[in-house]
Amino acid sequence: MAISEEFHRRWCALLERVDDCKSEKALETEVLLPMLELLGYRPQDILQQVPFGKKRVDFLLRAQQSAPYCHYLIIEAKSPKQSIAHNSWQLRDYLLASGSILGLLTNGKQFRLLYNDGETVHSLWNYSRDYLYQSYRVLGSLLWKRNCDRVMEVFGSSHRKIHEQLVRAIAQLSHDPQVLSVLPIQPDLSPLTAPRNAMIITVFNNKGGVGKTTLTINLAAALAQMGKRVLLIDIDAQANLTTGLGIDPLEDIEKVGRKDITHLLTEPRLVLDDVIVKKRWGSVVLDVVPSHIRLSNMENQLIQIVDSDRILAKKLKSQDYDFVFIDPPPSFGKVNRISLMASGGVLVPTQLSPYPIRALEFVLGQVEEVGQFRETPLPIVGIAVSMHDRTSRAFNLSMVEELYGRLNKLPGGNQVQLFSEATWVPRLNIVSKSQSEGCPLFAIDSLDGLSAQDRTAAENALASFESLAQELLQKVEAAA
Numbered sequence: 001m002a003i004s005e006e007f008h009r010r011w012c013a014l015l016e017r018v019d020d021c022k023s024e025k026a027l028e029t030e031v032l033l034p035m036l037e038l039l040g041y042r043p044q045d046i047l048q049q050v051p052f053g054k055k056r057v058d059f060l061l062r063a064q065q066s067a068p069y070c071h072y073l074i075i076e077a078k079s080p081k082q083s084i085a086h087n088s089w090q091l092r093d094y095l096l097a098s099g100s101i102l103g104l105l106t107n108g109k110q111f112r113l114l115y116n117d118g119e120t121v122h123s124l125w126n127y128s129r130d131y132l133y134q135s136y137r138v139l140g141s142l143l144w145k146r147n148c149d150r151v152m153e154v155f156g157s158s159h160r161k162i163h164e165q166l167v168r169a170i171a172q173l174s175h176d177p178q179v180l181s182v183l184p185i186q187p188d189l190s191p192l193t194a195p196r197n198a199m200i201i202t203v204f205n206n207k208g209g210v211g212k213t214t215l216t217i218n219l220a221a222a223l224a225q226m227g228k229r230v231l232l233i234d235i236d237a238q239a240n241l242t243t244g245l246g247i248d249p250l251e252d253i254e255k256v257g258r259k260d261i262t263h264l265l266t267e268p269r270l271v272l273d274d275v276i277v278k279k280r281w282g283s284v285v286l287d288v289v290p291s292h293i294r295l296s297n298m299e300n301q302l303i304q305i306v307d308s309d310r311i312l313a314k315k316l317k318s319q320d321y322d323f324v325f326i327d328p329p330p331s332f333g334k335v336n337r338i339s340l341m342a343s344g345g346v347l348v349p350t351q352l353s354p355y356p357i358r359a360l361e362f363v364l365g366q367v368e369e370v371g372q373f374r375e376t377p378l379p380i381v382g383i384a385v386s387m388h389d390r391t392s393r394a395f396n397l398s399m400v401e402e403l404y405g406r407l408n409k410l411p412g413g414n415q416v417q418l419f420s421e422a423t424w425v426p427r428l429n430i431v432s433k434s435q436s437e438g439c440p441l442f443a444i445d446s447l448d449g450l451s452a453q454d455r456t457a458a459e460n461a462l463a464s465f466e467s468l469a470q471e472l473l474q475k476v477e478a479a480a
Contacts, residue, residue, distance in 0.1 A: 010038055011136055015129050018108035024079045027108050028058065032077060036061070040145030052097040060098065061148065071100040072148045078107040088112060089455035092121040101151065102142060111139065120282035120442075122225055123466055198231075198321040199476050201381060202343040205350060206366070207359035208330035211386030212349045213240045214435055215425060215468075216327045218461075219347075219384075221440035222469035224284045228322040231276070233289040233312075235261055235339055236329040237296035242288065245279050246438025249292045252277070260292045265302060265311055265338070272315050281443030287321075295335065302334045309373070313342035332366050340370040345381040347472075348416075352385055352399035352424075357406060364410050380416045381475055384468060385424040423468035430457040441465065 014035050021027040028048075036046055041061060050060040059075035076091050078084055084107050095103045095116040103114040103121070111127040127139055141147055203216045213236075220230045234241040239249050247253065253260050259267075259275040277288045302308050316324060325347075326339040340346065346367050350356045364380065371378040383403070389396070400418065407413035425431070433454075434441045442465075444450065444458045 007038070011035075011140070012133055014038070015108075015133060018080055018129065021080050021108060024077050024082075027080060027106075028077050031108055032059065032075060032106075036143075039140065039143050045145065050098075052094070055094055055097050057094050057098060060100070071098055072152055073102045073104065073143065074098055074100045075104045075106070078105070080108045082107055084110050084112060086456040086459055088114065088123065088459050089452075095121050104143070113139065113142065117283055120225070120284070122283070123462070126463075198316070198319055198324050199345065200316060200324040200326065200343045201345050201347050202326045202328060202336075202339040203347045203349060204328055204336065204339070204363060204367075205348055205356065205359060206330055206332055206362055207350075207356045210330075210349050210351050210356050211425065212330065213244060213327055214431055215349045215384060215386045216241060216325050217244055217435065217440050218425075218431070218442065218465045219468055219472070220286055220323070220325050221281075221284050221442040222462075222465040223323055223473075224286055225442055226469060226473075229285075229287075229320065231287045231289070231319070231321045231324045233261065233324065233326045233339075234291035235295070235312075235335045236291055236327055237293055238329065239291040239293065241327045242290040244435040244438065245286065245288055245440070247277055247279070247288060247290050249290060253290050253292065258290075260290045262292055262295050262298060264289060264315060265308075265335075266298070266305065272319060281439055284440060284442050286440075299334050302338070308334070309337055309341045312338050316342055332362075336366075337370060340367065340378060341374065343378065344376075345379050347381050348383045349386050350383055350403075351387050352389075352396045352403075354399075354402070357399060357403050360403070361406060361410060364407075364413060364416070368411065379479075381472065383416060383418045385419070387427040388424040389427055419468060419471055423464055423471055425464045425468070426460055428457045428461055430454050431461050434458075 014031050017030050018027065021030055033046070036059075045061060047060040048058065050057045057074045058077045059073075060071055061073040061075070074091075074094055076087070076094060078087065084105050087105055091103045091105045091112075091114055094100075095114060099116075099118075101116055103116065105112045105114070109129045111129075111132065113124045113127075115122045115124050125138065132139065203212055203219075205212055216232065220232050224230045232241060232245070242249055249260065252258070258277070259270060261275065263270055264272065264275045272289070275289050277290055279286050279288055305311060312326075326343060328336045328339045346363075348360065348363055350360065360383070367378055367380065403418065407416050430444075431441055434444060441458060441461055444455070444462075450458075
C-alpha cells in the first residue's frame with residue numbers, strides 16, 4: 001500500500017473526528033464512509049443496512065453478484081461510547097450469514113478484524129485508535145479497494161478452475177472431447193510446503209487443579225486456528241485431555257483395537273502415526289495421542305525399558321508439526337521425566353493464589369534436575385495464568401509480586417517470565433462447559449443452546465487464549 005503524506009494527514013484527521021461523534025450514525029457518516037472513500041471505494045461499491053435473513057449488516061463492501069457468492073468486507077459499527085469487547089460473536093454470525101471474507105467491528109476507538117475461511121471465523125487483530133495513528137499499514141492494506149479487487153479476482157479464478165475440472169471429468173465420462181471446448185483448461189499447480197521443525201512443550205505443574213489440561217487444549221486450538229500443525233500427547237493416566245477432546249479411551253480406543261500412549265511407550269517398533277487420532281472442528285484440526293487408565297500401573301514396566309527416559313524423544317524425531325504439547329500428570333514420576341526429556345521447553349500454568357505459586361519452586365527444581373541429564377538446556381518458556389479472577393485486582397497484583405519474589409530466590413528464576421495480563425485466562429463456566437462437551441472453546445459455534453451471555457463469556461476466554469498463542473509464537477521465534 002503506497003502511503004503519502006496527504007493520505008497520512010487525512011487518515012489521522014478522520015480518527016480525530018471520532019471524539020465529536022455522539023452516536024453510531026454519526027460515526028458511520030463522519031468517519032467510516034469518508035475512510036472508505038480514502039481507501040478507494042466509490043459510493044456504488046458500498047451498501048448500507050443490507051439484510052441477510054433476520055440479520056442486517058451496517059456496511060457491505062464489494063458485493064459479489066455472480067458465483068461464487070462471497071463478499072469481501074462487512075463493517076459493524078457501534079457508538080464510540082459503547083465497548084466492542086463483547087460483540088465479536090455478533091460479527092461472527094454476520095460473517096457466516098453473509099459469506100463475507102473480512103469483518104470489521106469498531107466504535108472508532110477500537111478496531112477488531114475477523115476473517116471467515118468459509119467454515120470458521122478467525123479473530124485476526126485488535127487495534128486501538130492510538131496505534132492506528134502511526135501504524136495503519138496492515139489494516140489499511142487489507143481494507144484498500146485495490147487489494148479487495150485482487151482478492152475477488154483470485155476467488156473468481158479459483159471458481160473457474162473448479163468448473164474446468166468438472167468439465168474435464170464430464171468429458172471423460174461422456175467420451176466426448178468436444179466438451180472440453182466449453183472452458184479453457186489450465187494446469188493444476190500445487191504449492192510446495194517447507195518441512196517443519198516442531199517445538200515440543202511439556203505443560204507442567206505438580207499442583208493439581210490449576211487448569212493445566214484446559215489451557216493445553218485451548219492453547220493448541222488457538223495455534224491450530226492460526227494455521228499451525230499441532231500434536232497433543234496425553235501422558236496422564238486420568239486421560240482428562242483425551243476425554244476433553246471427545247475421545248473415550250474405552251469406546252473409541254480399547255474396544256476398537258486402537259493403540260494409545262501406553263503402546264507408544266512400551267512397543268519399540270510402534271511409530272507415532274500408529275497411535276494418532278485426528279480431531280476436527282471447522283478449521284481447528286488437532287492430532288491427539290490418547291491416554292488410558294492402564295498407564296497408572298506401568299511405572300515398573302517403564303523403568304525396566306532400556307533408556308526409557310528418551311523413548312518418547314526418539315519417537316518424536318522428524319515429525320511434521322509446528323508444535324507438540326505434552327500433558328503429564330500433576331505429580332513427578334516416570335512419565336513426567338519422559339515428557340521433560342522429550343521437550344524443548346516447559347510451559348508452567350498457575351493460578352494467582354498462594355499454594356500454586358509456592359509449587360513453582362518444586363516445578364523449577366524438577367526441571368533443573370532433568371536438564372542436567374540432557375544434551376541441551378530445558379528452558380521455561382513462560383508462566384501462564386489460568387482460572388483468573390478479574391474482580392480481585394489488588395489481590396492479583398500482590399500474588400504477582402509474590403510470584404516474582406519467589407522466582408528471584410531460585411537459581412535461574414530471574415530468567416522466567418509471566419505471560420502478559422492479556423493472556424490470563426478468566427475463571428468462566430463456559431470454558432469447562434466446552435471441555436465437558438468434548439471440544440475446545442474454539443468450537444463454540446458447534447455447541448447448541450448457548451445464550452448471549454455464554455457467547456460473551458466465550459469471547460473473553462477466546463481472546464486470552466489467542467493472546468497466549470501469539471505471545472508463545474513470539475517467544476519461540478525469538479529463541480530460534
